[in-house]
Amino acid sequence: MNRRDFLKYSLPFAAGSAMAAGERVKVTRVELLRADMYNYVKVHTSGSVTGVGELHPASNTSGAVVTPAAALKYCEEYLIGKDPTEVERHWEHMFRRNIFRGGADSMAALGAVDMALWDITGKLAGLPIYKLLGGPHRETVRVYTHLGSLSPEGLAEEAKRRVDEGFTAVRFYPLGDRKVFANQSYQAIVRTAERNVAAVRKAVGPDIDVLIDVVCLLTPPEAIAVGRAISPYGLYFFEDPIEPDNIDALAHVAAGMPVPVSTGERLYTIYQFREVLNKNAAAYLRPDLSLAGGITNCRKIAALAEASYVGISPHNPLSCVLTAACVQVAASIHNLAIQEYPPNEFQKPKGDLVKQPLALERGYLKLPQTPGLGIELNEEAFKHYPPKPYTRAPVVSRDGALRDY
Numbered sequence: 001m002n003r004r005d006f007l008k009y010s011l012p013f014a015a016g017s018a019m020a021a022g023e024r025v026k027v028t029r030v031e032l033l034r035a036d037m038y039n040y041v042k043v044h045t046s047g048s049v050t051g052v053g054e055l056h057p058a059s060n061t062s063g064a065v066v067t068p069a070a071a072l073k074y075c076e077e078y079l080i081g082k083d084p085t086e087v088e089r090h091w092e093h094m095f096r097r098n099i100f101r102g103g104a105d106s107m108a109a110l111g112a113v114d115m116a117l118w119d120i121t122g123k124l125a126g127l128p129i130y131k132l133l134g135g136p137h138r139e140t141v142r143v144y145t146h147l148g149s150l151s152p153e154g155l156a157e158e159a160k161r162r163v164d165e166g167f168t169a170v171r172f173y174p175l176g177d178r179k180v181f182a183n184q185s186y187q188a189i190v191r192t193a194e195r196n197v198a199a200v201r202k203a204v205g206p207d208i209d210v211l212i213d214v215v216c217l218l219t220p221p222e223a224i225a226v227g228r229a230i231s232p233y234g235l236y237f238f239e240d241p242i243e244p245d246n247i248d249a250l251a252h253v254a255a256g257m258p259v260p261v262s263t264g265e266r267l268y269t270i271y272q273f274r275e276v277l278n279k280n281a282a283a284y285l286r287p288d289l290s291l292a293g294g295i296t297n298c299r300k301i302a303a304l305a306e307a308s309y310v311g312i313s314p315h316n317p318l319s320c321v322l323t324a325a326c327v328q329v330a331a332s333i334h335n336l337a338i339q340e341y342p343p344n345e346f347q348k349p350k351g352d353l354v355k356q357p358l359a360l361e362r363g364y365l366k367l368p369q370t371p372g373l374g375i376e377l378n379e380e381a382f383k384h385y386p387p388k389p390y391t392r393a394p395v396v397s398r399d400g401a402l403r404d405y
Contacts, residue, residue: 025049025124027084030076030113032069033379034387036349038319039065040377041072041112045084049123052377053115054321056290058108062392062405071109074098079113084120091296107268107293114294115325115373122372129295129372133332140364141330143341144169144211150176152199159203166362169209169236169338172200174226175217182397189222194229201233209338213239216266216404217395220253227257236338237262237284237313243404247272251281260284265315268292273301277308284337288315289325302333311337320345320354324368324375327358331367339365352381 025047032055033040039055058068075094082090091114098106122129130136145167149155159170174196175181175189184192193212200210212235218226223241230238238259242250244266254261262284267273268291276282285305287298302312312335314326323345330336344350345357355376359366368374395403 024083025085025120027079027082030072030079030116032072033377033382034065035353035382036385037388037390038349038353039068039112039387040321041109041116042377043079043084043113043116043120045120047124049120051084051116051119051121051123051372052321052375053112053119053294053325054290054318055112056104056108056288056318057390058104058291060105061390064389067105068108071106072112074106075109075113084117085124087114087117087121087296090117091293095293102269102271104266104268104291107297108291111288111290111292111294111297114296115289115321118295118325118328119372126371128368128370128374129328130331130367133295133299133328136331136367137334138331138336140361140366141327141336141339142168142364143339143360144171144209145341145363146170146343147172147200148343152195155196156199156203159200159208163204163208167208168363169211170200170204171211171213171239171340172196173215174212174230175214178217178393178395181217182395182403186222186225189218190225190229193226197230197233197235206234209236210234211236211239211262214241216240216243218242220249220256223253224256227253227259231258235259239263239286240265247275247279247281250276251279254281254283262286262313264288265291265317270297270300270304274304277304277310282310284311284313286313286315286340288317289329290318290322291315295325295329298329299333302329302335306333306335309335311335313337314339316340316342318342319350320357320375321373321377323365324358324373327365327367328373341365349381349385352378353385354378 025045028046029044031042041053043051057065094110118129145162147158149158174193176192239262241253260283263282264286265288287301289298316326330339355378392405
């Protein structure tokens with residue numbers, strides 16, 4: 001029996017399905033589960049095996065999640081009655097039946113469903129997903145953590161604490177309070193960024209990797225000036241220096257400063273990432289599995305980047321399910337640079353929403369050994385965390401002009 005027949009016929013029965021041996025498992029329902037500011041997808045099958053994924057708020061990042069949920073229903077319409085293990089086939093159909101394809105909301109829905117289908121396939125095979133992707137390239141996944149302070153003193157103190165916990169890389173926002181930033185002069189922006197970067201570098205010493213993210217808030221001249229000012233402090237990368245829509249402008253910024261640029265958290269197709277690579281606009285790509293089409297598409301993005309000697313640092317802003325999906329990809333690719341690790345995965349509400357977060361030890365995530373994603377939702381806890389919209393405040397200067405969110 002070949003592997004395809006093995007997956008289709010033998011494994012559902014071996015996985016404990018009540019179905020008769022030889023009967024195919026089929027998708028029966030796609031469910032959206034919400035808790036606090038997090039959104040999850042659960043794909044149900046006729047064989048009682050289920051898979052989970054995490055849904056990015058996409059174009060609704062500053063409000064209630066409406067349009068990604070609608071896109072999810074469109075995916076469900078296609079998937080009902082299909083074999084969940086034919087992941088690549090389903091990915092292509094769900095992508096291409098959107099004739100005006102590639103929008104953030106449809107790609108977010110596709111990404112969440114893709115994670116869930118891989119989860120099901122891994123469970124049916126009795127293997128972690130990374131073993132279905134060719135096996136682990138590494139035994140653990142190095143991560144960086146976030147610093148939340150906005151002052152040099154606070155950043156320095158927090159950075160020391162994180163290094164003492166075992167992290168070997170820290171990332172932070174260097175522009176200070178956003179309301180103050182919106183009204184600063186060109187030189188004041190540069191001085192604020194340099195002051196904060198200098199404080200963190202002094203606190204952690206020369207051997208800890210320091211990363212910054214300005215969340216697309218700078219103009220090209222501002223970004224280049226900041227990059228040149230902070231270059232003596234040896235940054236690992238400078239994330240999203242400008243808005244993500246003009247790749248030519250980003251390439252100009254990347255060429256104009258001696259600090260590696262990273263970008264990609266707001267991109268979602270391989271064609272967008274190909275443009276970044278072709279124009280040498282970044283040294284690191286940051287695809288978000290929950291926005292850029294899940295495991296299937298992000299593996300392709302990683303392969304494109306590998307051919308350009310560009311590292312992958314998956315964007316991971318949500319909760320434990322997305323972290324688990326990122327680790328499956330991170331384990332299986334050659335060109336992983338470092339993995340983002342959002343704060344508070346072991347605290348409420350994140351830690352309550354899953355049965356057990358992935359194990360973290362001294363700044364490295366351990367690869368899960370259980371089948372599929374290696375993580376399960378704790379749905380009993382969801383009733384304690386009613387859904388709430390994720391709100392992102394605009395950055396507005398005193399003259400009423402709007403910066404990027």
